[in-house]
Amino acid sequence: MTRYVEFLEPTATVQDAAALMGELDVGGLPIGDASSLEGVITDRDILYRVVARGLSTTTDVRSVMSQPVVTCRDDDALQMVIDAMAAHHIRRMAVLSTEGNVAGWITLADISRRLLVESHRLQETLRDLTEAEAVEA
Template identity: 40%
Template sequence: MQTIQDVMTRDVQSITPQETVQRAAQLMDELNVGAIPVLDGQKLVGMITDRDITVRSTAAGQAPGETRVGDVMSTDVRTCSPHQTVDEVLGQMGDVQIRRLPVVDQQSHEVIGIVSLGDMATKHSAGIDRALEEVSFPAEPDRSTIGAETRH
């Protein structure tokens, strides 16, 4: 049975909460990725995604060179262990509709990798169809915030 350590990407780049959103976007472009773990020292404190930048920063009219990663990052970060099975993690990803997870060492609590649906699709095909279907299932829009700024 394959484990996450067999399919994860190692040598993950990270960013600090104090860096700018512009730097996060530049790093994503350089690395050709859509998410970067946010570390305070060695501690995982969040993830910043291209969607966080677009929805939480750009759509709100924030200046990318002035807005801090810590202001727009996702803080409720799910993680996995390198020793978990690929099937178990695929199930977790499908359940919560996420496409990538930081891999955290259980003893040191340090980020040692990241695993994405793409990693699993190329290195472990069993179960990927079901997980991809669950992750890609359309969510309902949050209608409570749509047009809120135009209602007075």
């Protein structure tokens, strides 16, 4: 999960969104602020809702953002987050604190990295157990 989240104002332009996404090397940005999440603008929103329709890059992100925002809680189980992403066909999610404010942002890439690390740890543990059993035998 990324704890530092860069937000865009709803009145920001699609050009502003694309520039900030490029600068941050991200595929989506939340619209609003930590206490009032209004929507999300993604690279796909820009492609399909702006470029494909011939809209201007000065279009407000509010008019092309995805909403409602699918969120999870910071204490949700990882499998619950994965299931929600799959059910809603999304690649990123706002993570809310117990107070309901945006505490971070989680992406499929974050989840993949975490699962890869956990898989390596499991493999090491199994190898250690197997080696210990071989020594005892």
